[in-house]
Amino acid sequence: MDGSHGLRSRALTPLVTLPILAAAAATITTATTARRQKKRLRSLPRWCTSLSTATDGNGCPSFGSVARPHGKTFKKPRRPYEKERLDQELKLVGEYGLRCKRELWRVQYTLSRIRNAAKELLKLDEKDEKRIFEGEALLRRMNRYGLLDESQNKLDYVLALTPEHFLERxxxxxxxxxxxxxxxxxxxxxxxxxxxxxxxxxxxxxxxxxxxxxxxxxxxxxxxxxxxxxxxRVKRKNMKAAAKKAAGGDDDEDDEE
The missing domain is CATH 3.10.290.10 (RNA-binding S4 domain)
Known part of the structure; x- marks a missing residue:
C-alpha cells in the first residue's frame, strides 16, 4: 500500500508544478519585454518619447502610436543625365551657394506642390467657396513670404513662379x-x-x-x-599676448631708469 501511494504521489508532482512553472515563465517574459521596450524608449529622440502616451497591458509605452516624420521632402529627376537640366542645376547651386542638388530638388518639390494646389483651385468655378477661401489663403502666404507682390492677387501668378523666386527668399x-x-x-x-x-x-x-x-x-x-x-578665442588669445607684451615692455623701461 505504502509503495503504491508513493508512486501515485510522485506521478502527480509534475502535474502540480506545471502551472507554477508556466506562471513563472510568463512573469520572466513580461519583465524581459518591459525592459526591452524601456531600453528602446530611451534610445528614441525626446520629441518622440513625449508623444508616446498610449500604454499596453503591462504599463509599457505602445510604440505603434509614436509619431514619426514621414513623407517626401524632395523628388529626384526622372532623367538623371539630361545635359540642359544638369547645367541649369549647377548654375543655381553655385549662384545661391547650395550644399548639394538635394537642396534645389527640395525647392522644386515645394514649388510643384504649390502649383498643383493652384491648378486644382483653378479648375473650380470662380464663385466656388473652396476656391475663394483656399485661393485667398494661398495668395496671402505667397505675399507674406515675398514670392508675389500685393498687386499679383490671382492664382495665375502662382503658376508663373520659378525656383529662383524661392531661392531669393x-x-x-x-x-x-x-x-x-x-x-x-x-x-x-x-x-x-x-x-x-x-x-x-x-x-x-x-x-x-x-x-x-x-x-x-x-x-x-x-x-x-x-x-x-x-x-x-583667437582674438582673446592675441589680446592677452599683446597685453602681456606691453606689460613686459613697461617693466624693461622701469629697469633702465
Missing amino acids: RLQTLVFKSGMAKSIHHARVLIRQRHIRVGRQVVNISSFMVRVDSQKHIDFSLTSPLGGGRPG
Whole structure:
C-alpha cells in the first residue's frame, strides 16, 4: 500500500508544478519585454518619447502610436543625365551657394506642390467657396513670404513662379545681399555658426524662408563677436599676448631708469 501511494504521489508532482512553472515563465517574459521596450524608449529622440502616451497591458509605452516624420521632402529627376537640366542645376547651386542638388530638388518639390494646389483651385468655378477661401489663403502666404507682390492677387501668378523666386527668399541669400557677408558661401558659414539672428531668434538654418516683415530684422546675434559680443578665442588669445607684451615692455623701461 505504502509503495503504491508513493508512486501515485510522485506521478502527480509534475502535474502540480506545471502551472507554477508556466506562471513563472510568463512573469520572466513580461519583465524581459518591459525592459526591452524601456531600453528602446530611451534610445528614441525626446520629441518622440513625449508623444508616446498610449500604454499596453503591462504599463509599457505602445510604440505603434509614436509619431514619426514621414513623407517626401524632395523628388529626384526622372532623367538623371539630361545635359540642359544638369547645367541649369549647377548654375543655381553655385549662384545661391547650395550644399548639394538635394537642396534645389527640395525647392522644386515645394514649388510643384504649390502649383498643383493652384491648378486644382483653378479648375473650380470662380464663385466656388473652396476656391475663394483656399485661393485667398494661398495668395496671402505667397505675399507674406515675398514670392508675389500685393498687386499679383490671382492664382495665375502662382503658376508663373520659378525656383529662383524661392531661392531669393532664403536667409543665406538675404544675408549676402544685405552686405553682412563677403560671399554667398561666407553667408552660409555665418548662419551655421550662429552669428545671424532674425528678430530676437538666432537662426542657424541656411534655407530659412524669411517673411517680408522679418527681413528688416536680420542682424548679427547679440552674443556674436561680429555683433559686439564677447571676442572669439583667437582674438582673446592675441589680446592677452599683446597685453602681456606691453606689460613686459613697461617693466624693461622701469629697469633702465
